[in-house]
Amino acid sequence: MLGFVLGEMWQGLRRNTSMVISVILVTFVSLTFVGASMLLQLQIQSMKTYWYDRAQVAVDFCTDVSTSPDCSAGVATEEQIGAVEAELTGPAIEPYIDEYYFESQDEAYDRFVEQFSDDPMVSFVQPEQLNQAFWVNLVNPEDSEIIVQTVSGMAGVESVTDQRQFLDSIFAVLNGASLASFAIALVMLVAAVLLVATTIRLSAFSRRRELRIMRLVGASNGFIQAPFILEGLFAGLVGSLLASGAIIGATHWFVQGYLAPRMPGIQMVTIWPDAVLTSVVLVVLGLLLAGIASSISIRRYLRV
Structure with missing residues (x-):
């Protein structure tokens, strides 16, 4: 049974390759913005703790x-x-x-x-x-x-x-940049969720004959829905892993490798645990949004 479900999932991914790639890319970009916003907030809190105590x-x-x-x-x-x-x-x-x-x-x-x-x-x-x-x-x-x-x-x-009055103005600018990044990420996350839902509905439509046969032989709704939900989870997982890799890479090579040596007076975020924590959150968020969007989309399609 598991082999059948996985086979159906791969069949759906092959039939909708371009849409799946689009979902992966949109998820990757949107979650990268989310991760950048999270890292910026962690940086702001780290800097506040470091500088306010020394003000x-x-x-x-x-x-x-x-x-x-x-x-x-x-x-x-x-x-x-x-x-x-x-x-x-x-x-x-x-x-x-x-x-x-x-x-x-x-x-x-x-x-x-x-x-x-x-x-x-x-x-x-x-x-x-x-x-x-x-x-x-x-x-x-x-x-x-x-x-x-x-x-x-x-x-x-x-x-x-x-001296804190000077720090407040700096942190106000950084908080504004963080909020702008989060706003962009939120819009793109909505786009990613809608794209996942559309992809699942198209995948279900392309296999509407198989779905009718599965219903006639008495297959349960959960069994029918499983391949489509797995398709969404797969796309969400790949996109979130790419975003996590981008965040860890940016932290390692840009923040720690480039900025930190040139700005020694600033308390930079560290790879452990800040970037890794952010990456884990991105993977969980990507799977959660993709799973919810896929589940809702296929359920609504089957009701129709």
């Missing part, structure tokens, strides 16, 4: 060139800097602070030169133009607003900046 609050002090109204009195004095440090070590906000350190203008200049060494404009910047600052690491980065509200407005303070 600092910068307390910048007034310089000779500061234009902020809070710096009308000129360069921050040692007493003003000491007053800010006293707040950081005071009982009100000290429990929220993991550690902090002071950066002088010369240290800020050295860091600036190191970061922008290839920029010719570096030669026009002098240490006196850069801010002295306290860099504050928090126990919980979510508590940054406490530091901002406490220190902002103190004498000699030009600005208090939470």
Whole structure:
């Protein structure tokens, strides 16, 4: 009986080769978009965890060139800097602070030169133009607003900046790209499901005489439907395996092989377990959608 069912399946695949190839390609492309969207979300979460835990609050002090109204009195004095440090070590906000350190203008200049060494404009910047600052690491980065509200407005303070606000804008763009990828994938998945259903109906129509004979000899609906459902599952499996291979290959050669060495500051997704988890999800999703579409399509055809 199993041999008969498999034989019928292969016969259907041979009769509708072009449609089966179309189903495989559409499934492959749509699931690749789904996998790319999943990997991008995993990358975003990985980067958030990595960078948000390292986000600092910068307390910048007034310089000779500061234009902020809070710096009308000129360069921050040692007493003003000491007053800010006293707040950081005071009982009100000290429990929220993991550690902090002071950066002088010369240290800020050295860091600036190191970061922008290839920029010719570096030669026009002098240490006196850069801010002295306290860099504050928090126990919980979510508590940054406490530091901002406490220190902002103190004498000699030009600005208090939470680095997370810069990260939020970057992650907003990445989330938008992920949603766009998912939207495209959703449309193509719908196309794949409809194409599977159409292929199964055409396969059943081309074998309508055999189906009548099977009904006359008393074959059960499950026995009649099995070859068609297997056809859909086969196409879905091949398409999802191709998509899984594309995701693992892209992660290995593009993300890890190309991007990671050139962007060492970014926490990249890893092949184990991110890409493999995504691949498993794609295979299950491909089989599930193909099986459901095939089952519904052949049942509706047989009722007709």
